[in-house]
Amino acid sequence: MSNILECKNLRKQYGKLVALNDINLELPEGKIIGLLGPNGSGKTTLIKLASGLLVPSSGQITVGGNAPGIESKKIISYLPERNYLDNTMTVNQLIGFFGDFYPDFNKNKAVDMLTRLNIDSARKLKTLSKGTKEKVQLIMVMSRNAKLYILDEPIGGVDPAARDYILETIISNYNEDATILISTHLIADIESVLDDFVFIKNGEIVMQSSVDKIRDEQGKSVDALFREEFKC
Amino acid sequence: MLGKLTKHEIIASGRLLLPMNIALIFASLVGKFLIWITSKKAFLDSTPIAFAKIVRGISSLFTIFYILFIFAVLIATVLFLVIRFYKNHYTDEGYLMLTLPVKPISLILSKLISAIVWSIISFSVVFCSIALILRTDETKESFKTLYAEFLKTLHRMAPEMNVSFGVLVAEIIVFAMILVITKYLMYFTSISVGHSYGGKNAIINSIVALIVIQIITQIISSGVIFGLSRALPNHINTFSGSGHALQSTVIVSMILNLLFCTAYLLITNNLIKTKVNLD
Numbered sequence: 317m318s319n320i321l322e323c324k325n326l327r328k329q330y331g332k333l334v335a336l337n338d339i340n341l342e343l344p345e346g347k348i349i350g351l352l353g354p355n356g357s358g359k360t361t362l363i364k365l366a367s368g369l370l371v372p373s374s375g376q377i378t379v380g381g382n383a384p385g386i387e388s389k390k391i392i393s394y395l396p397e398r399n400y401l402d403n404t405m406t407v408n409q410l411i412g413f414f415g416d417f418y419p420d421f422n423k424n425k426a427v428d429m430l431t432r433l434n435i436d437s438a439r440k441l442k443t444l445s446k447g448t449k450e451k452v453q454l455i456m457v458m459s460r461n462a463k464l465y466i467l468d469e470p471i472g473g474v475d476p477a478a479r480d481y482i483l484e485t486i487i488s489n490y491n492e493d494a495t496i497l498i499s500t501h502l503i504a505d506i507e508s509v510l511d512d513f514v515f516i517k518n519g520e521i522v523m524q525s526s527v528d529k530i531r532d533e534q535g536k537s538v539d540a541l542f543r544e545e546f547k548c
Numbered sequence: 549m550l551g552k553l554t555k556h557e558i559i560a561s562g563r564l565l566l567p568m569n570i571a572l573i574f575a576s577l578v579g580k581f582l583i584w585i586t587s588k589k590a591f592l593d594s595t596p597i598a599f600a601k602i603v604r605g606i607s608s609l610f611t612i613f614y615i616l617f618i619f620a621v622l623i624a625t626v627l628f629l630v631i632r633f634y635k636n637h638y639t640d641e642g643y644l645m646l647t648l649p650v651k652p653i654s655l656i657l658s659k660l661i662s663a664i665v666w667s668i669i670s671f672s673v674v675f676c677s678i679a680l681i682l683r684t685d686e687t688k689e690s691f692k693t694l695y696a697e698f699l700k701t702l703h704r705m706a707p708e709m710n711v712s713f714g715v716l717v718a719e720i721i722v723f724a725m726i727l728v729i730t731k732y733l734m735y736f737t738s739i740s741v742g743h744s745y746g747g748k749n750a751i752i753n754s755i756v757a758l759i760v761i762q763i764i765t766q767i768i769s770s771g772v773i774f775g776l777s778r779a780l781p782n783h784i785n786t787f788s789g790s791g792h793a794l795q796s797t798v799i800v801s802m803i804l805n806l807l808f809c810t811a812y813l814l815i816t817n818n819l820i821k822t823k824v825n826l827d
Contacts, residue, residue, distance in 0.1 A: 330825070364826075367647050371822045389649040400643035402636075404563045416552045417648050 320345045320464050320495045321366060326375035328361050328519075335361040336519045339375070343495055345463070348487075348509055350538070351499040353516035354546050359499040360397065362516070363468050366497075367394045380463055390418075393462035397469040399449050403442035407435060407452060414456050426459035429485070447478055454482055458489040465496040471505055479505055503539040513538050515545055549650040553658035557632075558665055564628055565666050569673045572621050576677040579614050582607040583681065614681070618674055625670040629663040630735045638743045638750065642826045652820040656736060656813060663732045664725070708791025723802055730805045733812035734761055740816045744823035769804055776800060 319342045326339040336358045343349055351359050364370040365377050368384035379388035401410065407430065414421045430437055433451060441449055454470065467486065471479045479502075487509055490496055500506055507527065515523040522545065527538055534541065586592070586607045592600040636645045637655065645655060683691055706716045738761055742754025776796070 369643070369646055369824065369826060386649045386651065389647055392647070394643075394647050396640075396643040398640050398643065400640050402560060402641055402644075404560065409559075413556055416556070417549070417650070 318345055319343060320380060321497070322376075322378045323362075324376040326362075326365065326377050327373045328358075328365060328370060329373045334519055336365070339519075339521055341514065341521055341524070343497065343514075344512075345495055346493050347511040348496045348498070350503065350506060350510045350513040351497055351516065352501065352503055352513055352538070352542055354501060357516045358519040359516055360468060361519075363394075363466050363497070363499055366464075366466060367392060390420075391463040393418075393457045393460040393465045395454060395457040395465070395467045395470055397472065399446070399453060401441050401449060401453060404440065406440050407437040407444075410441065410452070410456060411437065414459070418460050420461040421456075422459050422461060425489070426455055429455045429459065429489075447474065450474065451478075451481070451485075454485055458485055461491050461494075463491075463494050465490055465494060467496065467498045469500055470498060471500060471502055483509060503542050504537075507538050510538065515542065517546065549648075550654045550657055553648075553650060553654055554661045557658045557662035561629060561632060561662050561666050565625060565670065568621055568624060569670060572617060572673055572677055575614055575617055576680045579610060579681050582610055583684065587684075618678070621670055621674055625666060626731075629659070629666060629732070630739070633659045633736050634739045634743075634754075637820060637824070638739065638826070640826070642824065646820070646824060646826075653813065653817045655820065656816050659736065660729065660732055664728060667728055667732075705791065705794075709795040710792060711795065719798060723798060726802055726805045726809070730809050730812075733809050733816070734758070734765075737761060737812040737816045740819040740823075744819045765808055769801075772804055773797070773800065 321341070321343040323339045323341040326336055326341075327334070328336040339362065351362065353359050361370065365372055366379055366384065366388075368389055377384065380391050382388045405413070411423055411426055414426070415423050427437065430452070433448075433455075435444070435448060435452065441452070444452065457465065457467070465486075470486065471482050474482065483506065486496065486498075498506055498510075510527045512524070512526045513530075514521060523541075530536060530538060530541055536544075582603075586604060592603065595603075635641055636659070646652075648655075679691075702716055703713055706713045709716060711719065735758065738758035739754045741757040741761075742752075743750040745753060
């Protein structure tokens, strides 16, 4: 099995603050991987580096064998932790936008998911509630047939019902050969869907393992292990 | 991808700028109607005095509103297009735009092309609107004379500048376009510099960057013009006051502005590529 994402001695620093320090990481294809760590641990910095939103201070990061750039962006479907949509657009215009820039975008899938949620595609995004906009954004991201889905805090700040919908949407819509990297600190909610996990603390990878291995060998859930590892 | 980006950019900008321009056309028609009705002295005299006063009052108020509206359209067009560049790349929308599989230069060029297109549309609408308001039976002849004088001046200038009439007209249009492009790219660069090195004071730093860039370009322009005036023979240097001198000033200004544009593009492209750090 080849790797979809690789980091070699990856370092990112903002002035004197080291956000990521000497990260060596390999994420295989076809897995759902949790990127787990407390706030400020470097999760979002790592994700931004993979998405091409930041440039490393030193070291390397590759996605699908390419350094962040046009080729890597073609195969990444990225859901940031905030709303990135142009509110003046209608949902239909947004579908057209994604269709124009991502050849792997499945318009029918997006329309189908929107219809099931009773979201009127003719409506402007600014007329939708915050929760509905988050769902529209998730639908756009999951309607792509990408090789790497990067989801930054997809279930943070939403009610339990919405949380279930989001996880259901992620699990039932991703391309099975693809990798999903989910960043969160709400481990209990996503543990059941994870294959592997990566613990990140103070900008360093402290553990990478499969969920089953931890359960079999240590008899613990990832959530319990996380609480031990990151005990205040 | 540049074509697709430009298409979406023009449409997105049009969501505000198109209704604004349509509103200006509508305002011009209302203004024209008010001018027409207030010019009908016999009609107003035949109506009750209060009605005539109201019509004249509305007409006066509308004139003030119309002038303000004209300025608002011109300022809002530039401001809106510059703010769109900022919003699209340096706020939350950047998470979408900067992760599209396109080159940063394409993002900048699409914004620039859209800015040129909408500037041409807005300025044309403003020009037509003013012409519509000012053109009456009484002013028709004056307009014709003005236009004829303008053409005559160009015909006189062309041989003095050692170019044909057509080349002179083309030169004026190209020069105007280069100036518009230079201005927009300067705003884009200022925003990028302000954001890249501004931290939480990105907007203030963008304004500071704009002032600094303007001072630097003024110094460079003055230096080049002064240097050439010393280096070139008198009959073509910029201070000799001849048509040749005007032509050499225009050409030098065009080349200088094109060099500034290239520098702005390279700087903005590099900053978007390497220095963006969205909150």
